[in-house]
Amino acid sequence: MAINKKIHVLQVILVVGCLFLQGSLVQANDPQSAMKLTVEKVMEILSDPALEGDDHWAERRERVAQEVTKRFDFAQMAKSALAKTWNERSEAEREKFVTLFKELLKDTYVERLKTCCGGSYEVVFDKVLVRGKKAAVSSMITQGDREVSAVYKMYQEGDDWFVYDVVIEGVSLVSNYRSQFVSIIQKDGYEELVRRLEDKVAEPRNPDNSEKELS
Amino acid sequence: MLLSAIFKRGLLAFLLVITPLVSSLHAADVDLEALLDDDLEEAEEIVVYDPLEPVNRVFFVFNDRLYFWVMKPVGKVYSAVLADEAVRGCIRDAFHNVLAPVRVVNSLLQGKFKQSGTEVARFAINTVLGAGGLGDPAAEEFGLDKADEDLGQTLGFYGVGEGIYICWPLLGPSSARDTVGMAGDYFLNPLQYVFAGDPGTNYGLTALKVENAATLNGKDYESLVSEAFDPYISLRDIYYQHRRNLITNAGSADDQNDVSVRDKGFSLAQCPELYGNGFFRNLAGARKYQQCLKNRGMQASINRSQKQGRAVYLVIQYDQDAVGPQVARVTDVGGVNGHK
Numbered sequence: 006m007a008i009n010k011k012i013h014v015l016q017v018i019l020v021v022g023c024l025f026l027q028g029s030l031v032q033a034n035d036p037q038s039a040m041k042l043t044v045e046k047v048m049e050i051l052s053d054p055a056l057e058g059d060d061h062w063a064e065r066r067e068r069v070a071q072e073v074t075k076r077f078d079f080a081q082m083a084k085s086a087l088a089k090t091w092n093e094r095s096e097a098e099r100e101k102f103v104t105l106f107k108e109l110l111k112d113t114y115v116e117r118l119k120t121c122c123g124g125s126y127e128v129v130f131d132k133v134l135v136r137g138k139k140a141a142v143s144s145m146i147t148q149g150d151r152e153v154s155a156v157y158k159m160y161q162e163g164d165d166w167f168v169y170d171v172v173i174e175g176v177s178l179v180s181n182y183r184s185q186f187v188s189i190i191q192k193d194g195y196e197e198l199v200r201r202l203e204d205k206v207a208e209p210r211n212p213d214n215s216e217k218e219l220s
Numbered sequence: 221m222l223l224s225a226i227f228k229r230g231l232l233a234f235l236l237v238i239t240p241l242v243s244s245l246h247a248a249d250v251d252l253e254a255l256l257d258d259d260l261e262e263a264e265e266i267v268v269y270d271p272l273e274p275v276n277r278v279f280f281v282f283n284d285r286l287y288f289w290v291m292k293p294v295g296k297v298y299s300a301v302l303a304d305e306a307v308r309g310c311i312r313d314a315f316h317n318v319l320a321p322v323r324v325v326n327s328l329l330q331g332k333f334k335q336s337g338t339e340v341a342r343f344a345i346n347t348v349l350g351a352g353g354l355g356d357p358a359a360e361e362f363g364l365d366k367a368d369e370d371l372g373q374t375l376g377f378y379g380v381g382e383g384i385y386i387c388w389p390l391l392g393p394s395s396a397r398d399t400v401g402m403a404g405d406y407f408l409n410p411l412q413y414v415f416a417g418d419p420g421t422n423y424g425l426t427a428l429k430v431e432n433a434a435t436l437n438g439k440d441y442e443s444l445v446s447e448a449f450d451p452y453i454s455l456r457d458i459y460y461q462h463r464r465n466l467i468t469n470a471g472s473a474d475d476q477n478d479v480s481v482r483d484k485g486f487s488l489a490q491c492p493e494l495y496g497n498g499f500f501r502n503l504a505g506a507r508k509y510q511q512c513l514k515n516r517g518m519q520a521s522i523n524r525s526q527k528q529g530r531a532v533y534l535v536i537q538y539d540q541d542a543v544g545p546q547v548a549r550v551t552d553v554g555g556v557n558g559h560k
Contacts (some may be wrong), residue, residue: 134252141252174464178456184457185449201449
């Protein structure tokens with residue numbers, strides 16, 4: 006018990022120390038620290054008492070989205086989700102698609118944070134594999150007795166690392182979108198896909214109603 | 221009396237022999253190596269054979285309606301009666317426990333001897349100490365984690381392809397291969413024999429199992445449906461990705477299991493490529509990893525801690541330039557906060 010407590014105190018000191026160091030000394034020049042930095046910042050926003058409650062929902066969402074956009078390369082995800090179709094699109098079409106896809110993923114990410122991780126949850130980064138300019142950063146999200154593995158696939162550009170896919174419990178997010186997009190394009194054409202994206206992005210998102218309904 | 225004494229002693233001896241042999245396994249192990257094999261410039265498309273799509277879609281809609289119209293309302297009542305999520309977790313564990321023969325046989329068929337030993341030990345511990353599998357002391361006290369094996373995976377392990385995709389009414393997503401697997405596993409389900417003369421009880425138990433799972437996993441299904449452009453395609457893709465991941469990664473052959481990392485695949489051969497914090501179930505593994513980092517001029521400390529009642533060893537890598545170690549929320553592993 007005494008040892009446990011000692012470790013705990015030590016850990017608090019370390020974490021507090023890290024928070025101070027974040028801005029200055031610790032640079033995000035390896036993929037794990039880069040990802041940790043983003044997760045820490047998102048958690049800070051989510052646990053900020055000044056941003057709690059439904060009134061601040063829009064602001065909280067915007068702040069989280071800002072952090073996520075810095076780390077996630079939505080343009081690369083969009084390109085990869087379109088597969089071969091990407092090459093057949095004009096510059097303007099690509100741009101429009103990326104903008105829509107970005108909006109969609111931002112909403113999805115923030116929405117997920119709200120529904121999946123309402124209570125107390127923990128993130129532990131356990132392993133990194135770097136191969137050339139690509140890396141897989143693995144983490145374990147624990148909530149109650151549930152454990153979810155999340156692997157961030159990242160690539161290096163200059164000194165920084167960016168996420169190009171998220172693999173949850175072995176299921177790749179980008180591949181999942183790709184399978185749906187390819188099927189829609191085959192059946193109804195590219196224009197229909199864009200129309201559906203626009204519809205999805207325009208859907209109203211109400212703060213926290215899903216949680217109330219289920220609990 | 222004598223019998224029970226012999227049984228107890230036998231069990232203890234058995235556990236003492238088996239426990240050190242097995243290493244930790246996690247159902248959702250992901251092979252990081254394979255993940256990086258993709259091409260950023262050209263995305264590959266996974267080919268799925270779905271000639272039955274029109275019929276499958278009908279059954280998909282049927283299952284979807286069944287969930288929203290029947291299972292969700294029933295689930296609300298069920299959850300109200302069994303309000304505690306932990307109780308529903310126990311019921312899930314009990315169903316998992318009783319299906320141990322399926323996992324033991326299929327681990328053996330795939331040559332995963334340690335894993336099948338783990339399953340036998342888990343079954344013994346959880347049945348005796350966990351009151352028929354209602355708890356999971358095997359994982360909590362002995363560090364023997366759950367694995368997931370079935371005949372569909374065994375067939376996949378030996379190179380049998382999925383065949384066509386099938387969405388069964390009531391049973392949900394499957395493939396030709398996994399359907400054959402399901403049929404085979406049916407004969408390894410002990411409940412089949414216990415309630416052989418009583419189909420009513422058998423169906424009732426199956427319904428309870430499905431309903432119980434739905435109250436625990438329903439949120440996931442709902443967010444999948446609400447986020448997807450085409451929920452049918454999305455679910456089909458998730459099923460295939462999940463199954464392929466289980467077949468290629470979960471519970472690798474025994475010779476790769478000597479170093480126990482939380483998420484497997486770490487061997488000293490890989491050492492030059494790895495850095496960062498490591499999460500270990502045993503001290504020996506943590507020491508090896510620490511040494512691996514040290515050999516390349518990196519500092520690392522080992523912290524013993526507890527997570528959900530289990531001992532874990534966290535190797536924290538120090539950054540040479542920074543004053544303190546780079547740690548994100550290490551407090552989490554302390555087991556002090558967060559858990560119910």
